[in-house]
Amino acid sequence: MTRFDIVIVGGGIAGASLGAELAARASVLILEKEAAAGYHATGRSVAFWEETYGGPLVQPLTTASGPMLLSPDPDFSDRPFLSPRRTLHVGRAEDAEARDRLLADYAGKVDLERVDPHRIVPGLRPGWTLGLLEPAVKDIDVGALHQAWLRRFQRRGGAMRLSTTLRSARRQDGGWRLETSDGPVGCGVIVDAAGAWADEVARACGVAPLGITPLRRTVLQLRVPALPSPALPLVMDMGGGFYFKPEGKGHIWLTPHDEAPSPPCDAAPDEMAVAQAIARFQEAVDWPIEAVERKWAGLRSFASDRAPVYGFDPEMPGFFWFAGQGGFGIQTSPAAALLARSLLLEEPIPEAIASLDPAAYCPTRFR
CATH class of the missing domain: 3.30.9.10 (D-Amino Acid Oxidase, subunit A, domain 2)
Incomplete structure (x- = not known):
């Protein structure tokens, strides 16, 4: 049975961005049930970056993401992902x-x-x-952004299995044993980045759903x-x-x-x-x-309060939520991925997102 430090369920913008941030520090596998990553919500976006979109709890994530999308690191992209719109x-x-x-x-x-x-x-x-x-509103090149996250993930050693469905998972030996359509996989942490399927993934892992x-x-x-x-x-x-x-x-x-x-x-x-x-x-x-x-x-x-959910489930060890991102997961992806990486690896929050309050997005608010 192949084993990874972290398995991310979902290869859309959420899973790809977090995977890219984690892969330099851990062995990471993304499971994507479709034949192409980003087939669902990511591939159907109206594609804009707007600070008021999503409400006041989302705005700090969007604002923090703006500079990273407008002036990305050269190793991430050789051009901006944003262009003027208003x-x-x-x-x-x-x-x-x-x-x-x-x-x-x-x-x-x-x-x-x-x-x-x-x-x-x-x-x-x-x-x-x-x-x-x-x-300040901008258009986003969603396809280019998603592909940039996937390239960074792969360059940093991440693995992806397309057309692979998570069937079930259970705790075993301090970690997880996942049963997938491509065979069993072991890991220490499961990340639920499955978008519309987030609660279904939780149930498959024996975790109480959050009502996403x-x-x-x-x-x-x-x-x-x-x-x-x-x-x-x-x-x-x-x-x-x-x-x-x-x-x-x-x-x-x-x-x-x-x-x-x-x-x-x-x-x-x-x-x-x-x-x-x-x-x-x-x-x-x-x-x-x-x-x-x-x-x-x-x-x-x-989620019921329309804010995203980032963090470990308080009732199930090793299960990390990265879900409930509404229609704003693309425009917030740089800041959200950095925040989730810090929470998952228990690292200090990077200076670029120091103004964010992780408590606003913690799954404990539903338990």
Whole structure:
């Protein structure tokens, strides 16, 4: 039976980033049940870095990750993963409370400017009178980032087994014996980085689940020839009804911001959500839609308080949670991986993330 110090279940952005940080200090195996890593949530992201996205508990992780994504170490990438975008938060008169909450939650932390939204987005319909500009928002090259994590993991000696399912695991000799579709594996620590399958992995290991719930998000690509400019900001409804982002000349990515509970699965777009997205888009701007070019869906997985879960399970030795990262696991991956590495290896927290409070993300809050 092959043995490793650490086995990570899940090869998406969470497992790849943490694996890359651990592999220089321990022998690490990533188990990925799909034929390609990053097939699910990682490969279906709308791909932006936004400090207000995910809420006040996520913002410190996003902010700390920004410099590492914008100016990565040369051995990690020879170019930035971020490029300029901006976000325009828009609202109608009834959204004044949501606007004020944004301003209060991020005062002194994130730059938010009151603006006339019609000066920034031509074709915005008259009812949308409230505007907050978040100028620091960037697009993320998700594919390049994920591949960079995987390359670093492999260069540092990490091993990966694709198309390999964890069937069960039990404590044995102070560690774990895992039964997989590719045979037994031994290790000292299991890391649950399985995204929508996080609670299922926990159950397979005899660990009580935390109630991490997958929520489906539907996304469309529309052909909109009247799009004024591909450099327009990401436009986000303060009321939570939609957001859309230019994706090249004459194309946008649009979502109705849906959060439908779903079992862990290969998510498919919901036709009702597609119709809602189009209706809400047409209520916001007067740009004619020429075609729905494609549509897809992904599962964003949340704990009950919508904060991520990083740390050892208090009731099961050697079981480490790295899950519940919603739709913000990509934009927070550098800081989250450093924090989780420190917690797992019981090392001092690096200076780059010294401002983070690990207690905010600890699984003990659910036990």
